[in-house]
Amino acid sequence: MNIVVAGYGFVGKAHALWLEYEHDVTIYDPAMGYGDIHTQFDKVDGVIICVSTPEGETGECDMSNVYNVIEKCDPGTPILIKSTISLEGWRLIKRAYPDEKIAFSPEYLRAAHAIDDFKSNNTMQIGGDSEFWVKTFDYSAVTIVSGFDVEELIMIKYLRNSFLASKVAFFNQVYDMCENTGIDYETVRNGVAADTRIGDSHTFVTQDRGYGGHCFPKDVSAIIASGHKSGTDLSILSEVQSYNERLKLAK
Ligand SMILES: NC(=O)c1ccc[n+]([C@@H]2O[C@H](COP(=O)([O-])OP(=O)(O)OC[C@H]3O[C@@H](n4cnc5c(N)ncnc54)[C@H](O)[C@@H]3O)[C@@H](O)[C@H]2O)c1
Known part of the structure; x- marks a missing residue:
């Protein structure tokens, strides 16, 4: 599979490292020198979103980086959001893209121990349209538990x-x-x-x-x-x- 990892910080690096054992991974993070703002994800099998979701002006979760990556995906491309997102933001996404295959899985690794945490964290909870991702991660020792409600996971x-x-x-x-x-x-x-x-x-x-x-x-x-x-x-x-x-x- 050709998987795009968008956002190459702590979470993106840990995922890219893990996926590279079994898949072709393309990094997208213009600030880190991977791709540029005009990049579109054509003919890829799936996109994992690991971009930053900083604090907005009124304390809310600013999800503009997540929206930006979703806009780059071809219709029908399976998308997995690993970034931390808000309930309101998720509801906006579902309204804007009701027919897209979007899954969410919360990340619990600690920045200072990202890779070690990632290796030892052997359960991944996932909700939304997760069928593609359950298959994609099937090779690894990590247990994927699907069927969660995304809003509950958030x-x-x-x-x-x-x-x-x-x-x-x-x-x-x-x-x-x-x-x-x-x-x-x-x-x-x-x-x-x-x-x-x-x-x-x-x-x-x-x-x-x-x-x-x-x-x-x-x-x-x-x-x-x-x-x-x-x-x-x-x-x-x-x-x-x-x-x-x-x-x-x-x-
Ligand atoms: N670091 C942790 O321990 C941790 C744990 C759990 C969840 N999270 C969540 O995961 C997400 C990523 O966290 P992180 O620690 O890896 O952040 P980070 O700041 O280390 O990395 C985020 C990366 O996203 C890139 N980015 C921003 N906007 C982008 C865009 N539009 N397109 C492509 N790349 C873009 C940035 O350049 C940066 O390299 C956040 O939502 C965070 O809350 C982080």
């Missing part, structure tokens, strides 16, 4: 990241409380994390304080923006976001 992706960001914020406050009361944070952290319902991931307080990185800030903003649009009270997350910003400013 929510799952955002809520996992938002929950973990909230956990980081919470433990930063616990850290301050320990500092202010002369109690050893490490002992408290270990004791709390020993409860397997809590666990020790995201309980470490770094010198940078709070959460940062590639995905948490923009994903928290995006789900808050989606909450506003749907009239949902996400005030807990809004406070997590404000607190995190205050922490960063105080540094």
Whole structure:
């Protein structure tokens, strides 16, 4: 199969590396020197979208890069979106391309360990029109679980990241409380994390304080923006976001 990987960052590189074992892979990422803005994907078997989806002006997920890649595809080309996308953006895509074969699969790798995470992450959840992609990845050790509802997958992706960001914020406050009361944070952290319902991931307080990185800030903003649009009270997350910003400013 001739597969285009659009967007050659952490996620795109991991996918290209994986697909190259079995398929012909063409990279498309003009900013990285692969193709140019006039490139069209003619006569390719499938397109995987791994482009950046940054925070928009009002906190929403800016999906213009995703739309840009979809516009380059011939009608009928199977498309797999691995970029993180919003509910509103997905609904726009479905309205604009009701008959196209578009699937979505959330990505959970961590930027700093992208390739290792990719190799060890042995389940890929996929929703939408996924038949082509289940066959395309059939050679690999990764288990593809299809049949998901795309909107549910979008929510799952955002809520996992938002929950973990909230956990980081919470433990930063616990850290301050320990500092202010002369109690050893490490002992408290270990004791709390020993409860397997809590666990020790995201309980470490770094010198940078709070959460940062590639995905948490923009994903928290995006789900808050989606909450506003749907009239949902996400005030807990809004406070997590404000607190995190205050922490960063105080540094
Ligand atoms: N990095 C992670 O750990 C991670 C984890 C899960 C999900 N994601 C999501 O996956 C997506 C990609 O993340 P990433 O970390 O690989 O981003 P990245 O910034 O490392 O790479 C994105 C690449 O897309 C390219 N790009 C932007 N617009 C393009 C366009 N119109 N056409 C072609 N290429 C274009 C950029 O030049 C860049 O090289 C994002 O939606 C992100 O939220 C990332």
